[in-house]
Amino acid sequence: MAKLNDSDKTSSGFWVTQEAPIEAANPVATPQAEAPDILRCAYMELVVTDLAASREFYVDVLGLYVTEEDEEAIYLRSTEEFIHHNLVLRKGPVAAVAAFSYRVRTPEDLDRAVAFYTELGCEVRRSEQGFVKGIGDSVRVVDPLGFPYEFFYQTDHVERLAWRYDLQKPGELVRLDHFNQVTPDVPRAVRHYQDLGFRVTEDIQDNEGTVYAAWLRRKPTVHDTAATGGDGPRMHHVAFATHEKHNILAICDKLGALRLSDHIERGPGRHGVSNAFYLYLRDPDGHRVEIYTQDYYTGDPDNPVVTWDVHDNQRRDWWGNPVVPSWYTDASLVLDLDGKPQPVVARTDSSEMAVTIGADGFSYTREGDETKGFKLGETL
Amino acid sequence: MAKLNDSDKTSSGFWVTQEAPIEAANPVATPQAEAPDILRCAYMELVVTDLAASREFYVDVLGLYVTEEDEEAIYLRSTEEFIHHNLVLRKGPVAAVAAFSYRVRTPEDLDRAVAFYTELGCEVRRSEQGFVKGIGDSVRVVDPLGFPYEFFYQTDHVERLAWRYDLQKPGELVRLDHFNQVTPDVPRAVRHYQDLGFRVTEDIQDNEGTVYAAWLRRKPTVHDTAATGGDGPRMHHVAFATHEKHNILAICDKLGALRLSDHIERGPGRHGVSNAFYLYLRDPDGHRVEIYTQDYYTGDPDNPVVTWDVHDNQRRDWWGNPVVPSWYTDASLVLDLDGKPQPVVARTDSSEMAVTIGADGFSYTREGDETKGFKLGETL
Amino acid sequence: MAKLNDSDKTSSGFWVTQEAPIEAANPVATPQAEAPDILRCAYMELVVTDLAASREFYVDVLGLYVTEEDEEAIYLRSTEEFIHHNLVLRKGPVAAVAAFSYRVRTPEDLDRAVAFYTELGCEVRRSEQGFVKGIGDSVRVVDPLGFPYEFFYQTDHVERLAWRYDLQKPGELVRLDHFNQVTPDVPRAVRHYQDLGFRVTEDIQDNEGTVYAAWLRRKPTVHDTAATGGDGPRMHHVAFATHEKHNILAICDKLGALRLSDHIERGPGRHGVSNAFYLYLRDPDGHRVEIYTQDYYTGDPDNPVVTWDVHDNQRRDWWGNPVVPSWYTDASLVLDLDGKPQPVVARTDSSEMAVTIGADGFSYTREGDETKGFKLGETL
Amino acid sequence: MAKLNDSDKTSSGFWVTQEAPIEAANPVATPQAEAPDILRCAYMELVVTDLAASREFYVDVLGLYVTEEDEEAIYLRSTEEFIHHNLVLRKGPVAAVAAFSYRVRTPEDLDRAVAFYTELGCEVRRSEQGFVKGIGDSVRVVDPLGFPYEFFYQTDHVERLAWRYDLQKPGELVRLDHFNQVTPDVPRAVRHYQDLGFRVTEDIQDNEGTVYAAWLRRKPTVHDTAATGGDGPRMHHVAFATHEKHNILAICDKLGALRLSDHIERGPGRHGVSNAFYLYLRDPDGHRVEIYTQDYYTGDPDNPVVTWDVHDNQRRDWWGNPVVPSWYTDASLVLDLDGKPQPVVARTDSSEMAVTIGADGFSYTREGDETKGFKLGETL
CATH class of the missing domain: 3.10.180.10 (2,3-Dihydroxybiphenyl 1,2-Dioxygenase, domain 1)
Known part of the structure; x- marks a missing residue:
């Protein structure tokens, strides 16, 4: 937000601007070759x-x-x-x-x-x-x-x-919605994926200009993939869409009935970013699967880019419910073309978890009204 | 369906094929100029x-x-x-x-x-x-x-x-979804709008090759506009989307509470075509407004075109509820650039209403099981 | 409403009064014996x-x-x-x-x-x-x-x-909700069922005091049974409850998918009477089954009795959608204790269908604004 | 469960039995006078x-x-x-x-x-x-x-x-559903409220026979009030019902939009006890309000009493999401008839929070599969 004007701040507490060229300290070269469509x-x-x-x-x-x-x-x-x-x-x-x-x-x-x-x-x-x-x-x-x-x-x-x-079942999954990738340097990733033809729809930043995550799309939804800051390359999650919110609740209910509720990692809840209703599950290997519904149309070239303050406690969950630490730290390995795991490189920028919770972090519900504890009575 | 193969028939009772060039008896010329995007x-x-x-x-x-x-x-x-x-x-x-x-x-x-x-x-x-x-x-x-x-x-x-x-209200309208145009010659309209860059997603035909309606899209939903066979040029409806089905029901409930239920013309119901949940209202001037939710992604170039038999009683309402005659006959005038109403030209092809209901028409719930009456106990 | 005061009319268009003794021309005797609880x-x-x-x-x-x-x-x-x-x-x-x-x-x-x-x-x-x-x-x-x-x-x-x-399935039926009985003389039925311990929650009347139907409860919902005026004794329907409205829509969607949509007789819709969301199906023998959700608590002894004008077009469907004639005329036989069908006695009071539609009937959306046709563009 | 038979255990992981006389160490006397109805x-x-x-x-x-x-x-x-x-x-x-x-x-x-x-x-x-x-x-x-x-x-x-x-609003509250009272000695409370005419519908126990909470009803829902073990007398919450689950989600969404998400204390989620969908809010004074929907009918005299193991991690939230500590510890003072706060007496029995989380507690998702951490990746 260092670069963001107060006049771009919306009544909902985030900023909107037009997509701009990304500066990256160590950019991937932009090919002369045309990107695939x-x-x-x-x-x-x-x-x-x-x-x-x-x-x-x-x-x-x-x-x-x-x-x-x-x-x-x-x-x-x-x-x-x-x-x-x-x-x-x-x-x-x-x-x-x-x-x-x-x-x-x-x-x-x-x-x-x-x-x-x-x-x-x-x-x-x-x-x-x-x-x-x-x-x-x-x-x-x-x-x-x-x-x-x-x-x-x-x-x-x-x-x-x-x-x-x-x-159909009560928790019917109707579409593949998006991927989410963990990578140490988010601006470097965004810049490269823009070269590949992706458009930025939303991101999370701080006042110093650190970018914690960004959402990128080809089809006109909030994303086809996202770059989440962390040790990488790793896969954060793959997401399927339902038609309605009750379909997502039904998945939770069924997991409870099967005594598999420990597969629920986070949610259900409403995202700030994307405005979608969500749930995160972990599969038997720990691969993370998101169930997701009702984001918004982003297909116009001048679609406003939404920027969230990393300290806004409603950015990841609009209801201010806490993000469990594993959601920040765990992710799946990715393989090279011979099937060998890619080495994981540590993120050197600030971590979103560190700057928002714990001794050195903070989050607010109302900007200027900074409170350590997330919400009434919470003592995470 | 004259041109459709049995092998293209789905387990849901309609046909899927790839979009093909449309033959029109009296086609609009294809311009040399590139269409706007x-x-x-x-x-x-x-x-x-x-x-x-x-x-x-x-x-x-x-x-x-x-x-x-x-x-x-x-x-x-x-x-x-x-x-x-x-x-x-x-x-x-x-x-x-x-x-x-x-x-x-x-x-x-x-x-x-x-x-x-x-x-x-x-x-x-x-x-x-x-x-x-x-x-x-x-x-x-x-x-x-x-x-x-x-x-x-x-x-x-x-x-x-x-x-x-x-x-937000219980019946929140979140997006403009599509237009729908009434025109006498549907294949002529489709061919022209393909020239303008539209893609066909669904249509309604009969065995003789008469086309009663077609749906056309630019954004990857079932349509941005549709060509409905009838006396035209007229406007059939403009449609807004809600997030969930209960939002549409809430609009009906509110109209009842305001003693304005006579603004409800047809529905709510589930469309066969588009698979969306729908409601048709008439505004104070009689302009028709559709409220619509949950069709499907159509953005791939080889997206299968869905063709419905005009006699399939579930094509317009998946639950077989009857289409009120006014829905077929009424539509709004359109203006020329000076604001004068365009003259309306009569459709000469068979009308969908005539071939499906009344003395000369028929509809079936199960193909081969042709019944005049729409459904049990109905005597429209 | 002959007997009803304007001061009892609600802002929703019906009347509320306290339950009163019913006069019946040919009453069933009130037993000395205590009724079963x-x-x-x-x-x-x-x-x-x-x-x-x-x-x-x-x-x-x-x-x-x-x-x-x-x-x-x-x-x-x-x-x-x-x-x-x-x-x-x-x-x-x-x-x-x-x-x-x-x-x-x-x-x-x-x-x-x-x-x-x-x-x-x-x-x-x-x-x-x-x-x-x-x-x-x-x-x-x-x-x-x-x-x-x-x-x-x-x-x-x-x-x-x-x-x-x-x-669970998308259309889960969670409870039996009520029965509905067809009987020629509604006040006679109501009076007798009051003797059996039932309480009246709602009814439909006209200005002349004819009662067309009444709803009766033991558990604190709108009804355990109802008396619907018509040739009887016959069974009008048996009703099961779902939790939410989308569950009822899902039943319609499934019937469509199975090409059994002709089992849908009426609805889905919102009742005026009971304020519940409803759907009427016919089983393979023609027995009518209602799917029903979200009426209101009626358990207080002074629960207001709701009276609807038979000419109020929102009484049976709050959205003013027409009641199909079969819904008024068809019903199931009932058996005596030896398994023989009970003879059916014709109703002699006015029929609700006759007074509301057709040449001699009328319905209004707004009282005082009497229109023959039900709603815009409808020509039933 | 010490007193419960394996044969009473259901396929959902709790026990059902018939309501039995409660033994309390220090019972309130049973009056000769008839209780009010x-x-x-x-x-x-x-x-x-x-x-x-x-x-x-x-x-x-x-x-x-x-x-x-x-x-x-x-x-x-x-x-x-x-x-x-x-x-x-x-x-x-x-x-x-x-x-x-x-x-x-x-x-x-x-x-x-x-x-x-x-x-x-x-x-x-x-x-x-x-x-x-x-x-x-x-x-x-x-x-x-x-x-x-x-x-x-x-x-x-x-x-x-x-x-x-x-x-109506998207988060419409349609009924008052129940109260919930905090009291040190749950069996003593239950026994007394049975004398007042209440019936037990569910409770939470451990193998040693300690009762942590019990639910009591007059109208045929899961409760009109509940006795929650803790320092008391205090008021745990008052609950209002919505018709559907999305109404509860809408309240969360609205609180987010108003930047009042810190009023959300716990949930939304699905209760194990009562099977209802829930949300807990705190009002400006810290009074707790529950929003609640879709429990079940309990009006038969032999309605099965449901008993949950205090160590069952799905008893309070069917999805295994953690109960925030404030939910266990905070409650509102109650007044005497002169408006002075009643003194609060400490619970001496084990506390539900202590036996389920932390160094001396444990919870399981699947009985016999006892894990300290609640669920995958959680580190509360």
Whole structure:
């Protein structure tokens, strides 16, 4: 907010400005090559250590639909999806993410992806048969931030089950909504992803200009991915959308009935950032899954960028409910193209958890009315 | 469905195919000029005969927010909007639509709009100050189908009230969702709007290849506008979105409490087409307003086109509840650029109402199980 | 309303008064014997002609829980029930109601029931083993209005599934709410059921004092049963409650997905009477089932009685949506204690359908603003 | 559970038994006099230190309806109420509860109340004009547990606003649901309130037979009041009901928008006990208010009593979310009949907080799978 004017502050306590070029101390080069035209986040490939346990969680509890499965992998989709899958669960020795996969507009965008990342000196592999079932010609790279990114256009079409209300559960997951990546240097990540064609919709900063997190979109929602400041590259979460808020509450109720409530890590609650209603779960391997509903349209080029003060106690939860420490500290490893875990580099900027809670941090409900304790009677 | 294969029929009773070139008997020419890049339907300018009565309906009952108003016009927006308005109510002698207004991606798209429509021989006017408050440089045309279309990029930004829950009502309208246009020749309209850059998402046909209606989108929802077969050019409805279904029910409850339930024309119900939950109201001038929630993402280039059989009794209402005749027959006049009502041309193709109800029509709940009466005990 | 004062009219358009003694032209005698202390409507025994088809409807579609079943009968309960069942489906030659069954406070209330109905000259049978599984000592009678009533206290306890969210469906039915009986002379019925201990909560009248329907309760909701004017004795419907309105919408959505939407007869909508949200279905034999949620507490002795004008178009549907004629005319036969259908006696008072629609009837949305057509554009 | 059989354990992890006589070490005597017949909890009289601040909270934020107000007191009611009020806010020097007021069935029950408490040696006062506006002949006592209890029958009737949807807010409070009292010796309290005619619906115990809390009802919901173990007599909370869960979420959203989120103490969440959806707020004086929806019918005499293990981490929150310590420790003072705060007596039995969290406590999600930390990643 150092750079933000009082006149840009809204009646809701955050700032809105137009997206501006990002300065990064150690920027990734901007390629001459044109970026591939990304449509949306399309699927995540997750390595899980116990395929049966993961199936129970994602299929029996969360109710994702199995498009195809074998002894090594399960291909899952959400209710309204017509491409082959939104999630691949693959059996492996170490719980991690094998790919953040984006769909591009045309087959030719794969050539653009190859050129773009080759110019950046990244490892690039292309497979005409695809790296997973149901997906054709694909490009996988380790991006400059260390994340395994995939791009594809060709995919098998499957039936969109949106009208199959006879199959629905109270906690129906209807769409893949977004990814969230942990990375040490948020401005560096944002700058690079802008080069890849992403637009910033919201971020969290402090008065000194430290950026703690930023949200980035291709499709006109608040995000297709986000950069969360922390030791990385790691995967913070993958998010599925429901239609209504009660669907999210129903997932909690069901976990309680199954005596699996310890899979609930944080929420349900209302986000400040994105204005969405949310819930965070942890799967049997500890991979974090968000359930999310009702953010807003962001598709206009001059869509206002929302900036939150890191000390605003309603930024992460609009109701001021505390963020559990694990939510800040835990995340999943990501793999290189040979399936080996990427080394994790420590964040050197201030951590959001440190500046908001504990001895050296503070949060406020009303700016200028700074209180250590979060809320009445709370003693975390 | 004459052209549709049984193998394309889904388990929900409709067909899915890829969008194909449309044949029209009397097509509008395809311009050489590039079409403007439309972002989304942005606002409608409605002429109303009693501004105070319309204000009561749209502001006091429906709860739209007043951005600005004077004795001649009221500028209204929905909760999540950041552009100046989504609806202009302008006092005038004849209830009608003065403009279907679309936002384009760049200022340069206005030049493209001028070239595109000039080549088509349409009347084209451009105003650097804009035709209404809050909107800058704009192009207005009477399009080849007789509709007053507007294109603009520049607009005043206003506060997005998405986080202002202190202002919200039980029936909160959060976004403008779409327009719907009545036109005699649906394939002719679809072909032209494809030239303008729209994509087809769903349509209603019969075995003989008659097309009764089609849905067209720019933003990745089911539609920004639709072509409904009937005497035209006329405006069928303008639609606003809520977050949840109970918000729509709350509007009905409030109309009952105000003893204004006769403003409810049809619904609430679940659409077959679009899978959205809906309600149709009539404003004090008889302009039709839809309240709508929860359709699906359509942004991929190969998004499957859904085709419904006109005789499928669940196409318009998934629950098989009857469509009231006025919904088929009534619509609002549209104006030319001088403010005079456009003449209405009769549809010559079969009418959807005639082929589905009454002596010569039929509808089925289960294909092959054709019954005249809509549903158990109904005697409409 | 002939007898109602303007000062009793509420801002919502109905009247409230204190419950008063009912005058009936041909009253049932008031017994000297004390009435049994009824707790609540507890279950209905329905005779169905195709047990498999009924099972599919009540278990597979509506999701009631099977407590027990054999080749002759299925015993079903709702989610929050702890007694053996709320519905018995029994195979038989003629679709009809075998029993409206009420639970009483103590075993001794069965003796009171015997004395009460014996004094009235009714046929009375008692079975220590009960007439159906899961229910012990019971009394069955043909009441003075011709309805087969049952009273019991002893019942097997089963697990209340309220916390078993893992079993729940989007349209979960959580409680049996009420019965509804069709009878020619409503004041005569009301007077008799007051003698049996019921309290009136709402009714529909006209200026001449004709009573078209009345709602009667033991538990503190709007009703355990209702008397609907028409040819009788017949059963109008049995009603189950959901927690929320979206649960009712989900039932409609599911029926659509199963291509069973012709089971929807009326609604969903908001009642004027009771203020509840509702839906009426017809089962495979045509028995009517209501799904109902969110009426109000009525347990105080001076609870205001709500009286609706029969011409108020919002009395049956607060949104003014039309009542389909079958809803007025169709109802299920009821059986005597030997299983033979009771003869049906025609109503001689005015019929609600005749006075509100058609050539001789009228309805208003705003009193004094009488319009024949129900609502804008409607031409029923 | 020492006394509970394994065969009584349900598939949801709690026990059900029939209500049994309670043993208390130091019981209150059972009067010979008949207890008054209580209908329901009717209103609470709260002393607040800043009437304007309290009005803002209860009227502007929570939306209760003002029946009447003057400089000393504000009389508030919920949407569906027809008696004069459900809450009195009275200006005073010390924030406290002046009365827990119950409505009785008949005027004669006031004589019974006088006799009942006189026999118990309690201070008893009767006022024919009532102690507050809108209420007639009333009896106030300091009950044997030190709580100021009131009984009344006569009250002014006001309009039930249930149909006035034009007045409703997204977080509409429709009914007063219950009180909750803090008292050192729970079995002693339960035994006494059973003498007063209350029935137990649920409780929390441990293996040693210590009772931590119990829920007691007159109307057929889970409670009209509850006894929570702790230093007392104090008032734990007063609870209002909404129709649906989203109404409760809307209250949180509104508090966020008003930057008053620090009024949220705990929740929203799903209770284990009662199965209701809940939220706890603190008013400007720190009085705790619960918002509550969707418990179950309890009106049968043999309604199963639900017993929860104090170590079951889902008993207080079905999703296993932690109870904030203030919720266990904070409560409001109660006044004697002269308006002086009652002295608070310390609980000597184990405290629920101590046995479930911290060094000497433990909680489990799955019995036999005892873990100190509540849930994945939590470090409270």
